[in-house]
Amino acid sequence: MRYTGKLYRPPSEAHSYILQATIGCSWNNCTYCDMYRDKPVFRVRPIEESLEDISMAGMTYGDSVEKLFVADGDALILDMDHWRAILEHARETFPSLRQVSCYATSGNILEKTDAELDELRGLGLSLLYIGPESGDEQTMRRLAKGPRPSGASREDKYLYNSHVDAAKKAKASGMKMSAIFLLGAGGTERSDAHARGSAALATEMDPDFLSALTLTVVPGTPLARTQSNSGWTLPEVPELLAELRTMVGESNLSNALFRTNHASNYLPLGGRLPTDKARIVQTLDRAISGEIPLRPEWSRGL
Ligand code: SF4
Numbered sequence: 677m678r679y680t681g682k683l684y685r686p687p688s689e690a691h692s693y694i695l696q697a698t699i700g701c702s703w704n705n706c707t708y709c710d711m712y713r714d715k716p717v718f719r720v721r722p723i724e725e726s727l728e729d730i731s732m733a734g735m736t737y738g739d740s741v742e743k744l745f746v747a748d749g750d751a752l753i754l755d756m757d758h759w760r761a762i763l764e765h766a767r768e769t770f771p772s773l774r775q776v777s778c779y780a781t782s783g784n785i786l787e788k789t790d791a792e793l794d795e796l797r798g799l800g801l802s803l804l805y806i807g808p809e810s811g812d813e814q815t816m817r818r819l820a821k822g823p824r825p826s827g828a829s830r831e832d833k834y835l836y837n838s839h840v841d842a843a844k845k846a847k848a849s850g851m852k853m854s855a856i857f858l859l860g861a862g863g864t865e866r867s868d869a870h871a872r873g874s875a876a877l878a879t880e881m882d883p884d885f886l887s888a889l890t891l892t893v894v895p896g897t898p899l900a901r902t903q904s905n906s907g908w909t910l911p912e913v914p915e916l917l918a919e920l921r922t923m924v925g926e927s928n929l930s931n932a933l934f935r936t937n938h939a940s941n942y943l944p945l946g947g948r949l950p951t952d953k954a955r956i957v958q959t960l961d962r963a964i965s966g967e968i969p970l971r972p973e974w975s976r977g978l
Contacts, residue, residue: 677732678725681714685745686805686854687937688885689777692743693733693770697726697762701749703781705820706809707898708861708891712749723758727765734769741770745777752780752804756792763799777803782835782842783822793849803884804846808839809858811877812870818902819861836877843881854885857923859916859941861891863908871919875926886932886949888920890940890976913942914964921960924953939977942970 680699685692700715712718733741744766746754754762766773778801785793785804810816816835817824828834846853855878862870878886893900893910902908911919920936920943929949934956936945943963947956962968 677729683747684711685747689743689745692745693737693741694745694747695726695729696747697721697754698748698751702753703750707818707820710894710897720754720758723761726762730765730769739772742772743775744773749779750781750784751778752784759796760799763801767800775802776800777805780804780806781822782806782838785842785846786838793846797849797851803852803854805854805856807856808877810861810870810874811836812862812866812873815862815866815870839877840880852884855881855883857888859888859890859919860910864911867911867915867919871922872926875923878927879929882930883932887935887938888923889938890916890942892940917943917960917964921957925957
């Protein structure tokens, strides 16, 4: 009920009560990300404040709260005492609560033990949103999708593998996982490698929800500096659609809800993978050939 700075949440959390239990992102280094640069110092809100906010939301919304999203950028980092208190108080306060979710990095997940993830699932944390953005290791490094050990070689797939391990660990606890990829993240140079790597990583993570956003280079970010200094360029729209076609066509998922309904995308799509794969690929082919109109540039958002 009390918020600091801009709030971000996934599109599917539009009707959720948002509890801002942390301020900012503990990593805050991804080169394209501008979300928490207004909150450069990450901090955990005192637990008393978070519990008070839940109580206030209970008095205002009560029975109508079915979903709780815990913000900001990587709230899974909260320690177990915080999580226990939040989840227990939320369960007492919102009688209709059926889902608690948050953003997580692969590092946040790997830092929790199996027993801790099991306990969090048991207390009601049921969905993690994780954004590898790419499955191409070189692209992931350029995006700075997490710390790499100082001794890591240029050939290793440390960031790719940490996302696979994190997904397996979270799923073993019974949590659902939503994986987010970023069209254009490889630039023109690695467009194809980015798309193929992302299809491979999506397959290995095997999420319950899969979504794609389209990269916008935000002025002031490290990626914007790379763009002006090194000739790195964002692919044109047909190439972005071709990336999405490769990601969908080459992925092999068990059963995921797929969406490109984020405001950044040129073509909103939805369906289940693999059931609707042929239909989605066909739609993308028609969009690439110009048969299907795209969202106009002016109506796109970050
Ligand atoms: S982990 Fe997420 S919120 Fe944090 S810097 Fe990267 S993209 Fe931004």
